[in-house]
Amino acid sequence: MFSKSCEYAIKIMAFIAFKQAKSKELVGLDLISEAIDSPRAFTAKILQQLTKARLLKSTRGRTGGFFLDKSQNINLADIVKAIDGPKLFEDCLLGFDKCQDDNPCVLHYQLKKERNTLKNKLLSTDIYTIAKRVNRQKAYFKE
Amino acid sequence: MFSKSCEYAIKIMAFIAFKQAKSKELVGLDLISEAIDSPRAFTAKILQQLTKARLLKSTRGRTGGFFLDKSQNINLADIVKAIDGPKLFEDCLLGFDKCQDDNPCVLHYQLKKERNTLKNKLLSTDIYTIAKRVNRQKAYFKE
DNA sequence: CTAAATAAAGATATTAATATCCTTTTATCT
DNA sequence: AGATAAAAGGATATTAATATCTTTATTTAG
Numbered sequence: 460m461f462s463k464s465c466e467y468a469i470k471i472m473a474f475i476a477f478k479q480a481k482s483k484e485l486v487g488l489d490l491i492s493e494a495i496d497s498p499r500a501f502t503a504k505i506l507q508q509l510t511k512a513r514l515l516k517s518t519r520g521r522t523g524g525f526f527l528d529k530s531q532n533i534n535l536a537d538i539v540k541a542i543d544g545p546k547l548f549e550d551c552l553l554g555f556d557k558c559q560d561d562n563p564c565v566l567h568y569q570l571k572k573e574r575n576t577l578k579n580k581l582l583s584t585d586i587y588t589i590a591k592r593v594n595r596q597k598a599y600f601k602e
Numbered sequence: 603m604f605s606k607s608c609e610y611a612i613k614i615m616a617f618i619a620f621k622q623a624k625s626k627e628l629v630g631l632d633l634i635s636e637a638i639d640s641p642r643a644f645t646a647k648i649l650q651q652l653t654k655a656r657l658l659k660s661t662r663g664r665t666g667g668f669f670l671d672k673s674q675n676i677n678l679a680d681i682v683k684a685i686d687g688p689k690l691f692e693d694c695l696l697g698f699d700k701c702q703d704d705n706p707c708v709l710h711y712q713l714k715k716e717r718n719t720l721k722n723k724l725l726s727t728d729i730y731t732i733a734k735r736v737n738r739q740k741a742y743f744k745e
Numbered sequence: 746c747t748a749a750a751t752a753a754a755g756a757t758a759t760t761a762a763t764a765t766c767c768t769t770t771t772a773t774c775t
Numbered sequence: 776a777g778a779t780a781a782a783a784g785g786a787t788a789t790t791a792a793t794a795t796c797t798t799t800a801t802t803t804a805g
Contacts, residue, residue, distance in 0.1 A: 498795080524751075580712070646783085
């Protein structure tokens, strides 16, 4: 469903939200990749992508790290779009360039409702909600 | 959502069902790859996979080709499982080896219902239903 | 001012998915 | 029997995703 990069990105964003709910300190790469059990160098690349996409902010230097702009309410769809692009939401499931109601592929109408439900769920689930669940130990970043 | 191979596989299966509703003749590779607009050699490989998975039957030789066992009612989930494996239905969305109700990843409960709905839709949509829609020109194999 | 710690950037390596090409096997037609 | 046409199988090529390594830029602590 999601690329590996996107899986890491979701954990990254939720972890930073979780951390920042407890303390205002910036969150660094080492802490992140340890907490979500992801390869360090690859995680750094994803952090760069998220920063470029403006879902995260960062500062360099000795006390540098990553942090969230609290005025921004980020949902799962934002993250998926930033990393995997819009294909999960917009692209034809069977690869048509233009799969539309008047020229539908054989899955277009079959899965239209289900795709929409999924999309809406991702749009309506924000990272702070997820962070709260982790805080209550109802969900985990790693096994 | 689906791999490219799986996209082709769904079209292949639906096309053969569509063809066989009209005539009992076997359906050959050339006809298939032309009809669904897929690369010929790659399509041959997917036909092999489908045949090995027993979703299709084939005969070699001069009048050879592919055909469906009419006593078998094949749904989309069968095809997805045969080509992409069970990951869409069973695997953790965030890569846990064992993502369970008592050790859930941060998406486990969030998307449980939506994944189930999708799974059930794929289980309940069979290739003959799709073939009929194509026959009524309500859906197409290529643009 | 210098050393240390951090993110950013660029280069490279590895692996998996997609795709093609060539040969072999099988069945049919003449 | 021999030529032909089809699927099956094996080898290779190409591309994209995943991952690592090295260098550079930035900031701060001492």
